[in-house]
Amino acid sequence: MDNKYVISLEIGSSRLQLATASFSPDTPGHITVIGMEEEPLSNSVRFGRIQNVEDVARQSLLALDRMRALPALADKKISGVYAAIGGRSLHSVTAKATLTFPEETEITDKTIQRLHDDALATMTDKTDVLAVIPTEYSIDSINTPKPVGVFGTRIDAEFTMVVCNSLNARNLERVVIDRLGMDICAFIVRPLAIASLCLTEEETKPGCMLVDFGAETTTVSIYRGGALRYLATIPLGSQNITHDISAGLGIVDSQAENVKIRLGNAMPDPASALSPEQRQIDNYVHARALEIVANIMAQINYAGLKPMDLRAGIIVTGGGTKLKNFCRLLEIQSSLNVSVAALPASVRMATATLNGSDMLGAIAVAVRGAQKSLNPQASPCVETVPTPATTETTVETTDTATDADKAADTPTEKKSTAISIDGDTTEYNYPESPFGYYDYPHQASRRGNSQTDSYGQTEEDDTLLLDDDEAERLRERRKADNERRKAKAREAAEKKARRDAMAETDWGGPDGETPQRQNNRSILNRLTVKISEIIKNVDGSSDGGRDLDDD
Helix, strand or coil: CCCEEEEEEEECCCEEEEEEEEECCCCCCCEEEEEEEEEECCCCEECCEECCHHHHHHHHHHHHHHHHCCHHHCCEEECEEEEEECCCCCEEEEEEEEEEEEEEEECCHHHHHHHHHHHHCCCCCCEEEEEEEEEEEEECCEECCCCCCCEEEEEEEEEEEEEEEHHHHHHHHHHHHHHCCCEEEEEEEHHHHHHHHHCCHHHHCCCEEEEEECCCCEEEEEEECCEEEEEEEECCCHHHHHHHHHHHHCCCHHHHHHHHHHHCCCCCCCCCCCCHHHHHHHHHHHHHHHHHHHHHHHHHHHCCCCHHHCCCCEEEECHHHHCCCHHHHHHHHHCCCEEECCCCCCEEECCCCCCHHHHHHHHHHHHHHHHHCCCCCCCCCEEECCCCCEECCCCCCCCCCCHHHHHHHCCCCEECEEEEECCEEEEECCCEECCEECCCHHHHHHHCCCCECCCCCEHHHHHHHCCHHHHHHHHHHHHHHHHHHHHHHHHHHHHHHHHHHHHHHHCCCHHHCCHHHHHHHHHHHHHHHHHHHHHHHHHHHCCCCCCHHHC
């Protein structure tokens, strides 16, 4: 079976990342990453939520253009992405539901679905529910991990609901759907995707904490008993350390970021001999790192647990973990084992130049997207585009039509791209946008196909791609161009007709000469004879005279 392709998009506070992977439908959990692209973001995203849609769309298009240049996507069109979702408002809520029966009843899948729906109904309309994760089932007050097939008179269920503000998803849609003209195949909760990819059952069952240390936010996920128990987003990240250095040293953020990367140390050695400047930097970094670690540890109490309940320790990921000795500081403060999340063997890099550790989140979203793409209702990320073809439209005329009419009614040859839309092939010319060229045909398929004109575009394309005024100007320009072309064709046909008429009336005579030409030739012959006689007479009268040269 041919490989399929999946594309993930992750928009963070400091950068956006694209990852393209191929996989076999038989093993969707095993993928090969064939391309990764990254673009920086500056003040366009705050705390993981898109603020400036236009700037994010522009940077996304730059990354997409480079992704389209991959050899594997040469004959394909990127039509959709799996979008990572997170941000400051991402958190978990515990919901409970109960069902009672008049007599002992077997618990079925429909019973579990009723509990699921009852728990979902407790959520408010102001938040988007991104995931509903069952954590406990109890039948007649007995904990039952697998309730289906068990008989009882009462069942209690507890769910962890992962929710976020509706604006998070809405701004993602504005970037991907409205600006880039692509589909969002599904929203993927970033920390859940990372946990699914990197955490093992040996870690989630005894209890562990997953810490995603980002630029402006730090997301904490706590697992116990094999299920998610708690999730929260802390509005602190590595950029807070950068801002402290910038303010303390009186330098710009870009310089402070370089100082942090080169000289930052979360656990400086107080006994070492350091310059005053280095000691000042260490103080800023250490103080803010301690604050972030304290907030991470506080989440264990908020989850109703104790550090000893997380026997598998803490697993960290994110760009902030590159800060020197940060993991060591977290380990000392928590008294728990701290390790860095790594890609499993099921993820392979197509080339050695691809560094998966720097884009672990985007890759985790791609893996989850590959699993979701097996759903027959799922929209594809990549579609095969037919080879561009040249089409020519001809007009059949009756035998009584004049040459002028034939020339005017035959359209000129027009080259356009043949795009397959829902099984039908239509000609399409891409309109230019502020960011480049949009891939609009997939949107046109939602509105239906219509008859193409001589320009290879449809009237429906005008209303889809342009506003009303611009569409009207385009139609008027086409009409004027058609009229000018027909007028030139008629003029050329009339000239040809006049030449043909003259040829039919004047052509004739011996050797194909016209009577007029014969008459002209006769006059020329008579003049030639007369001139010859005059010359002869002049020559004869000058024989006895003197030559002028004799004087």
